[in-house]
Amino acid sequence: MNLIANTCVDCSLKSGAVSVLDNNELCALEEGCAKTEYKKGELIFKEGGLVQHIIYIRKGFVKLVKKGAGGKDFILSVSKQGSYLGIQNLDENIKTNYFSAITLTNSEVCFIDRHCFASLLKQNGEFALKVLSTVLNDEMNYFDRLVKNVQQQLPGRLANTISYFANEVYGENTFALNLTQTEIAALIGTSRESISRILKEFQEMGIIALEHNVLTILNEKKLEEIKQKG
Amino acid sequence: MNLIANTCVDCSLKSGAVSVLDNNELCALEEGCAKTEYKKGELIFKEGGLVQHIIYIRKGFVKLVKKGAGGKDFILSVSKQGSYLGIQNLDENIKTNYFSAITLTNSEVCFIDRHCFASLLKQNGEFALKVLSTVLNDEMNYFDRLVKNVQQQLPGRLANTISYFANEVYGENTFALNLTQTEIAALIGTSRESISRILKEFQEMGIIALEHNVLTILNEKKLEEIKQKG
DNA sequence: GTATAATTGTGATATTAATTACATTTTAAG
């Protein structure tokens, strides 16, 4: 973790929402903002820790982890550049983080003072509406996962997850997983062993290839079938 | 469904968020707003149907239902008076409802034109922030359910649901369920038969009493234990 | 490059909960 110079006005990795802010507002944002670099596997913030900031991911991939029953980890999602983390914390009543954020790759992150962010929202309703849109969009994705995780069996759930990586996270049909099988298990709520077994099945069926943690989708149609039938 | 007269300015069942709106803004809201009554079991809006409105529940209980794998229903939550439904639809890109809303009891509901609501948000950032807070709060609840549904076994999940009803929905330790066992099953993603069995077990253990669909929590401590151990 | 730690693979067994198939009870409608 290493602080680096930054101006929001010139930032080339601004979020879409920020595009509705004028120069004055961007400068205000900058006041309460600090850019930081993380190496792979570092903790950005910890579940239960005191909340001070909203996080904006400029670069890299970050897993959001929440402790569940019996202290077992659950991975809520994998966030990528352009996402805000901890917008939940805009609510002044919330004192502690709801989940931990841990980098999966080397990453660049902006820390934004939450009061600063909140007053920007209050000042600029259009900005607020944009941010709200983002949050709601995420919520829809969570709904989908909520429903599918509960209604489908493991092969369906793993197929969903592979699609999720390809379409929502990495945007390609070949991608480094950046996650161990234990972590994938924590993402769909199963055991590591089951992940190992089903990944093997998918390979034997010619649906995916997997080498050195780089996954390639070979047969999208079959993958879709498994997503459907569960 | 029966239209009744209404003015937002005088409304005694206003939402907390609306309290930051001034009289002019309330009148604008009123322009795009219509109050309606529903009987138990009626459909307010349907998953996949065209979006026109944001819904505000003035009175009653409403289930939010989403079709999952194989057309099986999943109940996302039970909403009560004071909640907005379909805020997701503020995003202009969203054309269709993400879930259905069906009344569980006789209810009163306001339909708010979504463009009207959106322009209020744009005008009044404080209002937007309040609404955002509400949405984020809901999201935290969904996270909890997401994690627990996946990590816990049936007794734990049912215990969670009973607590959820007592604490979040009905606010009392004795309450009419308003749901059949089939619906409870759709809420935690299991079979009706399993619900029947576990409810019986809970009764035998003296944790709850259940008569004519009115549930009473008899032993909160034991219920808490089951929630913990899963 | 070697040692050590972390991760993955895999069979056997044990649990959990779904499914099937009816019987019974409760509710709603006429």
Next chain:
DNA sequence: CTTAAAATGTAATTAATATCACAATTATAC
């Protein structure tokens, strides 16, 4: 009040997945 339709109860069977116990492999650090 009666009857049909919903909803609930319950046992037997089956299916899915967790757990346990190691072996094998791959990464990481020195």
